[in-house]
Amino acid sequence: MELTVCTAARVINGIVHFEGEIKTAGTNPAAFTLPAGFRPSKNVYVLITLCTGSIGRLHITPSGAVTVQAEGTGNWWMVKCGVSLDGASFALSPTSFTALTLQNGWMNAPYGTAAAAVRNISGIVHLKGAIWTNGTNADPFVLPAGFRPASEIFIPVDLCGGNNGRLNIQPNGMVTVQQQSGDPFSNATCFTSLDGASFAL
Numbered sequence: 459m460e461l462t463v464c465t466a467a468r469v470i471n472g473i474v475h476f477e478g479e480i481k482t483a484g485t486n487p488a489a490f491t492l493p494a495g496f497r498p499s500k501n502v503y504v505l506i507t508l509c510t511g512s513i514g515r516l517h518i519t520p521s522g523a524v525t526v527q528a529e530g531t532g533n534w535w536m537v538k539c540g541v542s543l544d545g546a547s548f549a550l551s552p553t554s555f556t557a558l559t560l561q562n563g564w565m566n567a568p569y570g571t572a573a574a575a576v577r578n579i580s581g582i583v584h585l586k587g588a589i590w591t592n593g594t595n596a597d598p599f600v601l602p603a604g605f606r607p608a609s610e611i612f613i614p615v616d617l618c619g620g621n622n623g624r625l626n627i628q629p630n631g632m633v634t635v636q637q638q639s640g641d642p643f644s645n646a647t648c649f650t651s652l653d654g655a656s657f658a659l
Contacts, residue, residue, distance in 0.1 A: 465477070465478035465479070465480055465490065465543060467492065467496055469496060469550065471579045471580070472549055472550050472551065472579075473547050473548070473549055473550070473584060474496050474498075474547060474548055474549075475546075476543035476546040478544070479540055479542050480540075480541045480543065481540045483538065485534060488524075489525060489526050491521075491523055491524065493522065494522070497518075497521065497522040498550060498572075499551045499572065500571050501518070501519055501520070501569055501570040501571045502516075502517070502518040502572075502651075502653045503515050503516070503517055503518075503569075503588065503616050503649075503653060504546045504548050504616065504653050504654040505614055505622075505651070506542060506546050507544075508528055508533075508536040508537060508539070508540065508541055509540045509541075510536065512533070512536045514526060514529055514537065514620055515527050515529075516546060528620060529619075529620045529622060530619070530620070546654060547584075547654050548586075548654055549577070552572060552575050552587075554577055555575035555576060555584075555586055556575060556576050556602065557574070558573075558574040558575055558587075558599045558602075560574060560598055561597065562591070562593060562595035562598065563591045563592060563593035564589050564591045564593075564595075564598035564599065565589065565591060566588075566589060567587065568588055569588070571588035571651070572588070572653075573587045574587040576601060576602070578659070582656055582658055582659075583605050583607075583657050583659060584655075584656045585613075585652035585653070585656065586652055586653055587652050588652060589650050589652065590647060590648060590649050590650065592647070593647070594647070596634045596635050596636065596643070596646070597633065597634050597635075598633060598650070599633055600630070600632055600633065601633060602631065603631070605659075606627075606628075606630065607629060607659065608629060608659070609629060610626070610627070610628055610629065611626075611627050611657055612624050612625070612626055612636075613625045613655045613656070613657055614655070615650060615651055615654075616649075616654075617637060617649060617650055617651075618646070618649035619645065619648075619649075621638065621641060621645040623635060623636060623646055624636050627657070635650050
């Protein structure tokens with residue numbers, strides 16, 4: 459990107475955390491390259507906030523290349539206006555993560571991403587990987603005991619094409635993928651990224 463303002467990243471317990479804001483005067487989605495030691499082992503898609511509170515995503519490759527995508531088509535102006543990296547995060551590798559058992563026809567690792575997994579770091583549950591399905595059942599997995607919230611929660615996630623979605627997680631561990639109101643469920647079945655999704659126990 460042609461203009462970059464106050465960006466940084468650091469690794470804490472195997473999780474890369476971003477901070478700062480970037481923007482561009484141009485049309486090139488390539489934002490920056492992460493240095494060695496900050497690069498994921500598989501492709502990562504992380505939900506971010508764009509100008510006016512709209513959403514987008516970062517696509518981060520194992521080479522460290524980071525590109526920005528706005529939700530939908532014709533919305534590049536949101537990227538030019540400003541991209542917040544604050545709150546964006548992803549796990550470097552599946553080390554110390556527990557693999558999740560998928561159900562109801564859901565499958566792992568579309569588009570070169572990692573398999574679905576979960577880890578508890580100091581009382582914060584971090585999800586990793588991505589999933590997809592050819593079916594219509596919205597319940598991809600159940601979180602194992604020890605990773606379940608005390609009450610019902612909703613966690614924002616990235617769906618196919620940078621579209622907005624969320625995970626509805628119940629105290630019994632049941633997880634349901636939900637698309638933005640009015641959007642087709644195919645946004646979720648095509649691709650649901652778990653990278654960057656986290657919650658406190």
